[in-house]
Amino acid sequence: MAQNSNWWRGGVIYQIYPRSFADSNGDGIGDLPGITARLEHVARLGADGIWLSPFFRSPMKDFGYDVSDYCDVEPMFGTLDDFRALVARAHALGLKVMIDQVLSHTSDQHPWFVESRASRDNPKADWYVWADAQDDGTPPNNWLSIFGGSAWQWDTRRCQYFLHNFLSSQPDLNFHNPAVQDAILATVRFWLDLGVDGYRLDTANFYFHDAELRSNPGRGAPDPNKPDPAVNPFNPYGWQRHLYDKSRPENLVFLQRLRALLDQYPDTTMVGEIGDDDGLARVAEYTAGGDKLHMAYCFDLLGERHDAPFVHGVLERFGRIVGSGWPCWALSNHDVTRVATRWGGPEPDPALLRLALALQASLRGSVCLYQGEELGLPEADVPFEDLQDPYGITMWPQYKGRDGCRTPMPWSAEAPDLGFGSGAARPWLPLSEAQRALAVDRQEADPGSMLQAARRLLHWRRTQPALVHGELMLLPVHEQVLAFVREHQGERVLCAFNLSAQPAELALPAGLALAQQLDSGIGGAQPVGATLQFAPWGVLHARLA
The missing domain is CATH 2.60.40.1180 (Golgi alpha-mannosidase II)
Structure with missing residues (x-):
């Protein structure tokens, strides 16, 4: 086992959404060289590392979370050499580099799936989750996609259904097949050999499904008078108890294999995203024992409730069940409404935003800070005609999707494109004029700004061992x-x-x-x-x- 400094334990990880961080070539899409040029901002903030959302080859149906080649860079983001340069610059600034691994599913354009769907007897025929229709032609069971509708898609080549927990263009891999696990672990090793320091694991509890394909029990429509932060009331996905389509016991064994691989490389770590009916219990289970995930996060503090009794209840229950596990606390990310708007409404009190960051930095665990939170950015209002997120397009108008938290980072208040790029092309999502006054350069010049407060807080926190380790x-x-x-x-x-x-x-x-x-x-x-x-x-x- 390689040496591990445990830098991540109590560390601050800054999440970068590559499409929206910085555009170096003026095509309207952020890229790896743009990130590299802006890393000093992250280092000055007081972060210990960065997490890069996916930049792998992808048809971008779900903006990189549909991978078509695990071991190459999508050309719109740059090249492998650009990634090597990013890692070198980050390390020179004292920043660790974590990348987003989407292991539960691929794009339907991945060569593995192209081969798998070609016939029922090819070498990769069972690399994905295939099942026959029921006698009446309907899907094998009642499992639902998070993005709406059945989690099963009919394929005319094999005359079978394949499983997709997300978009129908994101077929689920069959982790019951040892060859699939071996192939996935080889892609993880590829990036470790390139110098990455760890991984954020997308949907880390979705790797295994019930081999018997048993239907999930229902729990009924959510009570509108008792909102649940883990349930989207406009999505029937939350009407089931997800006993069989995710969080299966076999998942733990694979995570142990994954951890054994990372333990061969010094100072590496993993943080898993847990979307589960009981997220806190899964975080505790998946981080216990020192042989699975190093850290994990769930969605208990990513909802609208933030009153003292509610947060006290979350911390009390987690403290009671966590054991040796370790959480990574996030108040915003690329999947939820920004905390400024979610907790503060259309005109959030600046004192609330400072409190939110101070609370996050004071909890037992590690801190995951989403790009722009150090500026106090509110959620952007993206009109329907500009939406890119397939989730939002499907659920409109009651749910507008995730584009509002993904708009370009505002670097310069006076620049037409807020300093995101050269202005040569329209950004992939519209700029938010509500964020112009909060641009980095404007806050750099204001000693009382949110940015300056965030820097002081995070650097002060490093001097307080009780807050980092206690x-x-x-x-x-x-x-x-x-x-x-x-x-x-x-x-x-x-x-x-x-x-x-x-x-x-x-x-x-x-x-x-x-x-x-x-x-x-x-x-x-x-x-x-x-x-x-x-x-x-x-x-x-x-x-x-």
Whole structure:
């Protein structure tokens, strides 16, 4: 086993969506050289590494999450040499490089699938999930696609159905076949040999399906009076209990194989995306024991609820079941509405955005920061005629899809294209004028900006071992204030957050006394005797006696 510095454990990972970060050649699409040119921004922010969303060869039906060649770069993003240059520049700046691996499915244009669908007896005939129709011609079971409708697509070449948990152009690989696992692991090794430091694993609990193809039990339509952050009320996918189409026990064995491969390379890590009926339980299961995923995240803090009792409940349950597991906390990513809009509405309070980042940086676990969150970017309003996301196009108008969080990064307030590229071509998604005033150059010049606050916070956090490595002990639940203690090697730090737009007070429990209020750069709270007083969205960090 190779040496591992555990840089990821408590580290800050900055997610880059390549299409929208920086366009170096003026074609309207972000690319690898553009990312390389802007990496200093990430390093100055205080991140430990970057996560690159997919840049592999792809027909782009789902914008890179439909891979047609795992071992090459899609030409619109550059070349393998461009990727090597990116890795070299990142490492020179002290940044680790993680890439997005989409292992559960491929594009229907991948050579493996082209061969698999050609006949029922070719060498790759069972590399994907094929099944006969029922007697009445309907699909083998009731499994649904996340993008709407049946998860089964009829194929006239084989006169069978194939499984697709996402788009019909994204057929699922058959991980019950050992040859498929071996081929996938070979593609993972390819990028490790090129110098990557780890992986974000897309849909990490989707690799295996029930070999008996048993139908999922139903749970009925969601209750509109009890919104569930894990369920899209406009998508019938959430009306099933997903017992058989994902999160199968065989998944754990494959993750152990994957971990054994990464352990051959120094200082590597994996973070898995977990979309499950019980995401916290899966995160705990998939990161326990030190032989599967290093980290994982689910969607419990990626919904609209952010009141103190709710967040307290998430942390309490996770702390109770996690054991030796390790979470990676995200409040935004390329799949959900940006936290500024999701939590703050059309005109988010800047104090709320600072609180959200301070909370994320104070939790036990690692931090995953989506590009633009350091600027406090709101969700962009993308009209229907400009939508690119197939999910949004299908679910319109009740659900607008994911394009609003994927619009180009605003670098320069005065530039026509916000500094995203040269302006030679129209960006692949429209620029958001609401984000112009929040451009990087405008915030660089403002000592009180969100960007400057984010830098101060993340650099300060590095000086606080209790926040990076410590255990977490919750204080009693409070209607407005979430409070907990982080402890590491005898040092205890109190972290308290007024998760409301009203002033709040919190009486310290008996036995807790403040020794020193800490300056994280995010304030709005002060101790008055044994009581903490908070402004709306106020934050307090303090060392305990």
